[in-house]
Amino acid sequence: MAECTEKSLKELADELLNLTPESLAIRVINDSDVEWCLSELSDILAADVAPVVRCKDCKHGVYNEDDKDPYVFCQVRGCDICPMDGYCYRGSTKEG
Numbered sequence: 781m782a783e784c785t786e787k788s789l790k791e792l793a794d795e796l797l798n799l800t801p802e803s804l805a806i807r808v809i810n811d812s813d814v815e816w817c818l819s820e821l822s823d824i825l826a827a828d829v830a831p832v833v834r835c836k837d838c839k840h841g842v843y844n845e846d847d848k849d850p851y852v853f854c855q856v857r858g859c860d861i862c863p864m865d866g867y868c869y870r871g872s873t874k875e876g
Contacts, residue, residue: 792817833871836864840871 787795792813799807808814835841841852841862854860856870 787813789817789820793821830869832867832869833873834864835862835866835868835871837873838871839874 796804796814796817835852835854840856841854844851850864852862852864854862857868
């Protein structure tokens, strides 16, 4: 596992992606860096993240869809005009 400390996770993942299936199988058997890489990726995926709501789906928005470039006037953030595909963690879905 000494090799793991010399490479970043991205470098190792890029290297593993370029291996053939046969080469990858041999690497898994002979080296622990693949296990380390998978463990690190698993930790990243399990990270604590805040849910967000898209402005177009938020119950706090006043919508203007008549314009060529539709937008949402956000009542939670005060006077912000947000794009329909904008998002924030303070929103609530229209259904919820």
